Amino acid sequence: MSTVFAGIDVGSSATKVALINSNNELKGSATVPTGIQFGPAAKTALQSALDACGREITDVAATVSCGYGRRNVDFADGVQTEIACLAKGIHLSFPEDILVLDLGGRDIKTVEVDASGTFGDFKMNSQCAAGTGVFLEDLAARMQIPIGQFNQLGESASAPVPLGSHCAVFAAGEVLAAAGRGASIENIVLGIYYSMVKKVTEMISHRHNIVISGGVAAHHPIVRRLLTESLGRQVRIPPHAQFTGALGAALFAQKIYTAKEE
């Protein structure tokens, strides 16, 4: 069995692991809830990814960590920010001038990546949960709807309930008021997605081709559709959207290993 390179993205909500081979092919992946123990979450996720592809820890040639808990992965051979890793990971699927919009649990990031894979300007949302996965999760919890049903409910709606606020706290009040007025759950959910899309489009430059990544992109495909409608141009998504950062980290791991070999 050939060796693999591990990328571990210890995000605020989920820890993602991607294992790639020397041909940059994804051989295994796993995601576990991060919780508050970053190191153990990273180890658990790595073991799950290895189990998924029938490999052992000794098959891992090098590991790079990224994400909020990146400094807590004490067995990593290198550390990169998730921004650099997103750029690297997205370039694998889209080797062109692109803007990646990463919709994560706590953060929204945009990163410009050129055709050579070099990343340029990047932005992160200010200290506000608007447009993040937490925004959706909080509202789903308030509505007592499993988050896994949100996308389907949104897709079943006929017309969105307009929400004026991007703030999860104030939006919850508007959701309750809409429910009180008799609005359908589907239309409320679609309104929530519209609110989210409106917020994230503020961060997008009109000069770029857009790709979305992150857990929200992976688990809420409606966001891609609404973004495409809102921007009036095609928004694309990589094959393993939630693992984009982890893939990039794995590519950095490969780079470390190659440098060592040389």
Next chain:
Amino acid sequence: MPEDYKQTAAEPTKRFLIGKLRAQSLASKVMADHYTELHHASQTGTQKIAWCSSVGPAELLRGMGFLVYFPENHAAMLGAARQSEAVMRYAGQEGYAPEICSYLRSDVGAFQNRMTALSRINKDILSPPHPDVLVYNTNQCRDIKDWFSWYGRRLDVPCIGIQSPRGIDEVTAEYIDSVTKQLQNLIAPLEQISRTKLNMDKLHRTTALSKQCSDLWKRALQTGRTSPSPLSFHAALTLMGPVVTARGTQTAVDFLIALNDELDARISEGVPAIKNERRRIYWDGMPIWSRLAEMHRLFSSVGANITASTYCNSWIFESLDSEHPIPSMAKAYTELFIARSDDAKEQYLRTTAREFRIDGIIFHESKTCPNNSNSRYGMPERLRKSLKIPVMTLYGDHVDGSMTDIERITTQVEAFAEQLDEGTIS
């Protein structure tokens, strides 16, 4: 897994740091003496005390024999000592909203809570020195007038000042005349409060010392043009205390001569401010006082040194002229960066970034300091295009720690370093 590559995560950052300048200890002594002198005067009534905004008419006040106290310096000290968090709510109880200047809220809150950061310098000091007069200049913001007015009402002390023009493109004679007249109008009430006539000889001397202080401060900051720089932003901020509070005195001049000697020695001996300076950064906006040491370690750990900043440069008053003290004060305090239009600011940033061979610019958008946050009207984007260097905005606050997410800032700064040095494995 290759053992050789272990230990690259969670590296201790201390190994990136260089020891302090001796002048930093000297600055602490100057500050301690300054506040002890004020405390003594406050207790004994031996000398009148004026509170002055940080870019207010300190020369005029010293020329009239006042000891001068700067509340903004006190607020920064509260922030740096993380004492603000506990007291800002008391300002809220006075009706000051959490969105307004955290300097104001810290200082007013501390006063209401009967505590002061000055006790950390001298345990006998339990409150700021009692003012005989409060003198503001709105060249930096309106909040300073609100702040001083609160004390005026609370302590029943006269509160007078200058309403400065803001958003200025070109500093015209009309603007300078207006401020000159306002400065002249302060003389009569100040003479009444101090019970002394303005001593023009003393004003000339004080203005000359202020100009000398400004020139020496500029010279010190310009050592940042050297690669590697002998001065870091962190050090410059701790060295600024005497520049702000003692300008117009021989003490400040002596201190700055010593500082320049030390910086010159560092340059000739090749001693950098941080080890391995690979990236030279410009910082625009307020410092994050509540996180100074962490920010210094963060930047140092990625080989980035903030070699120039708007904030430190704002205490360079090139137009001061001891032959024409009052009109030159008017000009110096009106042409200040913070009082200028975005066009003028942008031009200044472009010029300074080139002069200091800056690799990237960071804007700090301070939540409660809109007047010193220049990222909200597209300036970062315009500078990115014209200078062709990376430009980034950090969101935080100069004092209010609840508005500063250090984890997010850490990620952004590390990513900025990666952007400047694409492809480097940390």
